[in-house]
Amino acid sequence: MRDPLKERLDEAFGFEITDESRRSIAQLSDDARATAQAAPTLRSRIGGRAVVALGVLGLLGAGAATAAVAAPAIFDWLSFTPDASTTIVYDESITCEVGFVVHPDFANNRNPEEAVAIAQEYLRTLDLDSLPLEEQLAADEKDAENPANIPGLLDIAPEGLAAAKVSRALSQLIMDGVYVDLAKHGHTAGVSLEGGVNCADGIADGTPE
């Protein structure tokens, strides 16, 4: 006879996906294939990480805390060309690579150009040092749902946890900032925001690979 606990677990974790969602997955896969084929990794497109570090687009928040950093591996993972990118050093010990790109979202806004321009301008002119990072970190610390507060959930060595928390907080602040700024300009839809923040212990020396 099957263990009743296991039976109960099977039942409790069964998940329902609607037929409509199943159909959308097939379309999503086709689009993902087109995206994958149209956007080779940034590294292969421009031929070297050092070029990525020194050459891409506008800076986001070029304040006193920013620093040149070699090898922004985040762009390899994300495989997009950011509208705005930079690095920031937090607490004199953690270096974060930041990159975001704004896409028009025609599905939710027939004329997304203005919203896209506003979001791009926000990202280009954003001063990372002005973001309430300490407050966000404190709020995250109190958030029981925050994966970083659930022991063992994140696949991160304990020594990397502080950097991971800064990544999460910074990412949240930037994304929230974009959408708040869009709302101030009367836009609730029209952009897809893609981006990442990758923080790690240490201060990069800016030496290209």
Next chain:
Amino acid sequence: MSRAQDLRATRMNEAVALNGADLLAYFGRRVSPSEDAADLLGETLVTVWRRVADLPSDELRARMWMFGVARRVLANYNRGNRRRWELASKLRRELAAHPAEYASRVDHSDIWADVDALPGAQRELIVLVHGDGFTVTEAARVLSISASTARTRYATALKALQLAYSDGESSGIRL
């Protein structure tokens, strides 16, 4: 497109047809709001299509490989790297209107609470086995841990859940 590329694309389409909904459920169980699952699935699919040449030929290994990619996408999300994929907007809207949810209409809040109370590594193993349908050995491969570690971890988790039921101190699993 070469014949080899055609073949790989066909195999990938088959793998997505077999595993796409399960991958969406994988994310649906683990993220909130549930529509974020659409973006995570989009990112996973872009990644697997980019790496289509690495897709294992065996069906089960292909499934585990795709879940391995999904696991890294989820870890990246949990570290703060968020993306909103335009290509996932349709699925995102569908999930916003009809959130992906647990299938059972029975109240399982007690057992969810007890599983939530497990250490993260044990909890993930329980959900991989009882939610995503992997055997303990397969789940070990998805998690990149040894099978013996997974077996020990799984047994410990079950023991803790059984204990939660028997001592009645936690939310209490009703069997």
